[in-house]
Amino acid sequence: MPEPEVALVFSPESWVEGLHRHLTDHGGARVRQMVMDPALALEEEYGTLVVSHRWPALTRAFVDALHGACRHLLGVYDPGEPAGREHLLAVGVDRAIESDASMSEFLEALVALAPAERTECASAADLRQLVEETARSEDDPVDEIVVVGGPPGGGATEVSIELTRSLSEQTQAILVDADDVLPAVAQRLALPIEPNLRTAVDAVEYGMGELSNALVAAPGGSFPVLCGLPNVAAWSQVRPGEVADVLEALARGRQTIVVNVASRVEDLVVGSGRTRYGITRAALGGASTLVGVGPGTPVGVTRLLGWVADVRTLTDAPLHLVVNESPVDGFRRAEVADEIHRTYPPAGLWFVPRDDRVSAAAWTGGLVAPGAFTRAVAGLAAAVAVPATNRSLNGRGRAGRRPSRSRVGAP
Numbered sequence: 001m002p003e004p005e006v007a008l009v010f011s012p013e014s015w016v017e018g019l020h021r022h023l024t025d026h027g028g029a030r031v032r033q034m035v036m037d038p039a040l041a042l043e044e045e046y047g048t049l050v051v052s053h054r055w056p057a058l059t060r061a062f063v064d065a066l067h068g069a070c071r072h073l074l075g076v077y078d079p080g081e082p083a084g085r086e087h088l089l090a091v092g093v094d095r096a097i098e099s100d101a102s103m104s105e106f107l108e109a110l111v112a113l114a115p116a117e118r119t120e121c122a123s124a125a126d127l128r129q130l131v132e133e134t135a136r137s138e139d140d141p142v143d144e145i146v147v148v149g150g151p152p153g154g155g156a157t158e159v160s161i162e163l164t165r166s167l168s169e170q171t172q173a174i175l176v177d178a179d180d181v182l183p184a185v186a187q188r189l190a191l192p193i194e195p196n197l198r199t200a201v202d203a204v205e206y207g208m209g210e211l212s213n214a215l216v217a218a219p220g221g222s223f224p225v226l227c228g229l230p231n232v233a234a235w236s237q238v239r240p241g242e243v244a245d246v247l248e249a250l251a252r253g254r255q256t257i258v259v260n261v262a263s264r265v266e267d268l269v270v271g272s273g274r275t276r277y278g279i280t281r282a283a284l285g286g287a288s289t290l291v292g293v294g295p296g297t298p299v300g301v302t303r304l305l306g307w308v309a310d311v312r313t314l315t316d317a318p319l320h321l322v323v324n325e326s327p328v329d330g331f332r333r334a335e336v337a338d339e340i341h342r343t344y345p346p347a348g349l350w351f352v353p354r355d356d357r358v359s360a361a362a363w364t365g366g367l368v369a370p371g372a373f374t375r376a377v378a379g380l381a382a383a384v385a386v387p388a389t390n391r392s393l394n395g396r397g398r399a400g401r402r403p404s405r406s407r408v409g410a411p
Contacts, residue, residue, distance in 0.1 A: 004029045004114040009051040010036045015099040028107040048113045053077040053084035059207030063092040072113040149261040150293035151303035155324040159293045160260040166381035168223040171255035176226040180235040180279040181262040183228030190365030193230040200246045219366045240282035265310040290319040296326035305343050318347040326351040352376040
């Protein structure tokens with residue numbers, strides 16, 4: 001009889017190293033992989049996953065998906081923690097064993113769990129899809145995801161905040177800070193740094209808590225906010241696909257998700273030619289509407305149009321452009337509008353004037369008081385808040401609209 005093939009979930013518990021070493025030195029079962037990330041458990045072919053009751057990704061949905069692929073689970077619990085065994089049985093592992101069991105007892109359990117031939121089993125390639133389908137239904141509608149970005153210093157964060165507030169007066173809206181370079185929504189609104197996007201990823205991908213627990217209320221409770229990671233280095237621990245999954249999960253049951261992204265569209269190249277992040281690309285790929293924000297200067301407009309050229313290689317979603325702190329002179333506004341129309345005619349062009357209420361709100365950590373800035377962004381919000389019946393539910397919630405002759409908004 002061939003040796004059982006197993007995967008071990010890595011943890012600092014002594015039984016993991018002991019079992020791995022015993023199987024390597026003495027045989028009895030073949031270790032195909034050591035699992036540190038739940039996603040890795042979906043990649044390799046093996047018969048039984050050996051997992052601690054403390055592994056946070058051990059959920060009923062995950063266990064059901066493994067069973068659908070003809071895999072078994074051997075759960076290991078600390079005999080000093082009776083609740084550990086109860087948890088293993090609740091999520092549906094095939095067998096539970098104490099962490100201080102002998103190696104012969106471990107081997108006996110692994111041999112007993114070696115999967116027999118079955119006629120209707122999912123392939124390894126289908127395993128990830130099984131996990132996703134247990135977490136969400138493809139029939140659930142995905143609503144509007146509005147991605148706001150632009151060149152550095154354009155004011156995209158401020159526009160994102162006010163756009164969400166204005167949209168929340170018409171429908172349900174959430175603001176997500178997905179800026180992996182300079183996340184600033186939490187600081188701008190004087191919100192706590194935890195919970196944040198990492199909390200949301202853990203909830204959506206690994207079943208650790210509820211997604212709603214990752215949201216905090218903006219000042220006055222006007223709309224929910226999902227804050228970004230406070231440490232830029234921590235973004236390397238979040239995969240773009242995980243962020244995309246969080247955005248889709250938030251969009252289900254909500255009308256509009258406003259996502260503030262970094263000014264950098266391309267991936268960041270780090271040591272040895274390796275790339276990381278790609279968070280902005282992931283957000284842009286799922287956008288139903290784009291909003292580009294740039295300063296109202298000749299250089300600012302040039303940089304904004306450069307940003308447009310970059311994002312247009314990633315998505316053809318309807319694009320609105322915001323000229324922030326725009327000139328009040330009508331002639332100069334016309335010059336800006338002509339340049340933008342000549343280069344790329346957006347779905348909407350919005351001039352947002354300079355307003356001292358914006359800087360005043362930044363000092364207090366509150367929302368901008370009603371005035372020229374809020375009125376201008378309200379016009380943008382009215383254009384973005386497309387009725388759900390007009391949206392194409394194609395998995396991304398992309399609106400079925402194409403750019404037309406721009407509407408020029410001014411206070």
